[in-house]
Amino acid sequence: MSKKIAVTFKPYERTQYAYDKLRVCRKCGNYTVLADRVCPACGRGSLQTVPDAARRNFRRARQGELLFALLLTLLAMLFADNTEWIAISAAAGVLLTAGLWLAQRRSLEPWTRIHTDRMFARDNNRIRGGLIEDIRAAEARLQAEPARAYEMLREVNTLLRNDPIRSLQAELLQTFVLRRDMDLLLDPLIMDGFSPHLAGYIGEVARLNRDLIRESAIQYCLRYEPQIRNMHRGEDILAAVAGAAVRMKRYIELHPDFIRRYAHKLPKDRLIRLREVLSQYPDSFGPLRLEADEAYRVRFYGQAAPQTGRAERS
Numbered sequence: 001m002s003k004k005i006a007v008t009f010k011p012y013e014r015t016q017y018a019y020d021k022l023r024v025c026r027k028c029g030n031y032t033v034l035a036d037r038v039c040p041a042c043g044r045g046s047l048q049t050v051p052d053a054a055r056r057n058f059r060r061a062r063q064g065e066l067l068f069a070l071l072l073t074l075l076a077m078l079f080a081d082n083t084e085w086i087a088i089s090a091a092a093g094v095l096l097t098a099g100l101w102l103a104q105r106r107s108l109e110p111w112t113r114i115h116t117d118r119m120f121a122r123d124n125n126r127i128r129g130g131l132i133e134d135i136r137a138a139e140a141r142l143q144a145e146p147a148r149a150y151e152m153l154r155e156v157n158t159l160l161r162n163d164p165i166r167s168l169q170a171e172l173l174q175t176f177v178l179r180r181d182m183d184l185l186l187d188p189l190i191m192d193g194f195s196p197h198l199a200g201y202i203g204e205v206a207r208l209n210r211d212l213i214r215e216s217a218i219q220y221c222l223r224y225e226p227q228i229r230n231m232h233r234g235e236d237i238l239a240a241v242a243g244a245a246v247r248m249k250r251y252i253e254l255h256p257d258f259i260r261r262y263a264h265k266l267p268k269d270r271l272i273r274l275r276e277v278l279s280q281y282p283d284s285f286g287p288l289r290l291e292a293d294e295a296y297r298v299r300f301y302g303q304a305a306p307q308t309g310r311a312e313r314s
């Protein structure tokens with residue numbers, strides 16, 4: 001394996017909705033997640049969020065209605081017979097326009113939500129095209145600025161999730177020296193297919209920040225356990241994941257056999273943690289308890305259980 005490089009990357013900015021990161025260009029209609037102001041397609045500083053673009057369309061459409069109301073008022077005043085009717089027409093026109101304006105203001109936010117959704121449906125292909133351009137931009141930096149390329153892919157992955165993008169990120173991450181203080185993401189990278197890069201990354205994350213090992217990562221290891229075992233130090237990866245899983249009783253309940261298979265390779269503190277949890281439930285987890293107890297004896301006293309103990313299990 002080539003030497004890993006030391007990098008830093010920005011923390012991942014989390015937003016309420018995935019599309020909060022998306023920007024659309026007012027001039028050329030290009031979509032991107034990589035820039036806030038300057039459009040990467042046309043170079044003009046005319047990017048805005050999709051809801052802002054919807055709001056802008058709303059204002060433009062509604063301005064016509066207001067102008068029409070004013071025009072009606074003027075016409076009524078023009079055709080009025082005397083000053084009294086001119087005053088009545090003017091007053092009615094002002095009331096009508098003000099009422100219309102108020103009604104428009106009220107409908108702005110619901111309208112914006114509906115039209116934001118419509119823009120996503122209508123521009124689905126254009127959004128995809130923009131994101132693919134974003135990926136190309138990231139790929140262009142792979143060699144010179146791999147950390148920046150990773151950051152860019154991470155942004156695209158917010159909206160466009162597929163195995164090739166995840167795989168590229170996992171591969172990049174495997175070339176970096178990872179540290180505990182980095183803002184590492186795992187769940188968005190879990191792929192459908194097997195990737196040794198992802199498996200290696202899961203193993204590192206399990207060692208660096210075990211809180212990131214959740215059900216999806218455990219499921220991935222279960223699904224590709226044979227492939228991971230065949231990897232260089234593959235058992236260590238699986239043991240690290242099993243070690244991370246024992247932090248929660250729920251994972252022990254869900255995956256007792258998986259944890260049992262790697263009990264003998266668990267780091268000491270994880271083995272102690274496992275036995276601690278098991279001791280609270282003396283009536284459950286029989287086979288796992290036996291394996292954990294034996295791993296503990298071997299680890300701390302350098303001896304396996306007597307043969308009779310083993311026979312009971314089989």
Ligand SMILES: [Zn+2]
Binds near residue numbers: 043
């Ligand atoms: Zn543009």
